[in-house]
Amino acid sequence: MKVCIYGAGAVGGHLAARLAAAGKHELSVIARGPQLEAIKQRGLTVSRGEEIHSGRPQHSTDRPDTLSPQDVVIVTLKAQALPNAAASIESLLAPDGVAVFAINGIPWWWHKGLNVPQTPLFHLDPDGQLWNRLKDRTLGCVIYSPNEVIEPGVIRSALKDRWMLGEPDGSDSERLNRVAEIFQSAGIRGLATTNLRYEIWYKLLINCGLNPVAALTRLPTPLMNKNPDIIALRKAVMLEVMEIALACGTDLRGKIDLDELCTPTKRSGSNRASMLQDVLAGRSLEHEAILGVTVSLAQEHGVSAPRCELMLGLMRGLAESMQQSS
């Protein structure tokens, strides 16, 4: 298969290193800047506890138009970078190729397969570029794997390793199983599910509590997990997201141990949430996909979510101040 990772940063670099190390597929990566230079010179390395996986993709470029048509494009850009990449993702796909969006937050394709007007999500896809080009050629992926680029081409990952893959409409398709096999061929725990929306809400609940607080306090996760004020705040946010999920048709009550989500484990390891990594690197923030759409859904369904609203306001302010100082 021809497999392309579009946006080989922390998460994409992790996948690319393991796929390249396994060598089962023809691998291309799209990256840029020092990360691309390092990949060209030394390939990619990911360390997970005692494990180290290294490999060099067959093709590395910042010009997607130079690659041949791909069977699978795994998109690991930040949500806010997707609309500008929609046309090039579409042109990269072979006629029966599929794009897999491995992204946090509510995904741009959220309305697909739901009994609601089949329209793009304004916050994430304002001109409908993603929806119009890719809605029938897309799988979703919920990532349970914390990663950070510690130097160009080198990624440190926690041991947690679960990548839930699903069709937007919840069907069990041939292409879904094909993609899960690609992950598994590299020893990556990619699992096909017919209920990806459950995973999206579960992960969103974690991210709404954790990522903005990490970005605002600049605390790494292990320190947040020792701070009673922050734990209380995160739990309160998570309870709100649980109510929003319920109003949208996903019942997480009784299925999630909020204490456990605020407790350090060996598998989650020591890491900085991706939004904190973005703040420290001066990159744009993913708060609209994580909090903006969540708050909109709360308002649409008449659910009170004051803490999510507060977090969203603060994150919009942080994004503005970062933009002004850049």
Ligand SMILES: NC(=O)C1=CN([C@@H]2O[C@H](COP(=O)(O)OP(=O)(O)OC[C@H]3O[C@@H](n4cnc5c(N)ncnc54)[C@H](OP(=O)(O)O)[C@@H]3O)[C@@H](O)[C@H]2O)C=CC1
């Ligand atoms: N990191 C983590 O632990 C986790 C992240 N996630 C989610 O995974 C997704 C990806 O996150 P993450 O890997 O952390 O993000 P990164 O910012 O580390 O990776 C994205 C990469 O894409 C590159 N890129 C952006 N635009 C282009 C372009 N036009 N051409 C080429 N390269 C480009 C970026 O370069 P540049 O740096 O120059 O912008 C960066 O290297 C997000 O939705 C995140 O929330 C989910 C679970 C854990």
Ligand SMILES: CC(C)(CO)C(=O)C(=O)O
């Ligand atoms: C769960 C968590 C916080 C892992 O670091 C994540 O998804 C992120 O960093 O965005």
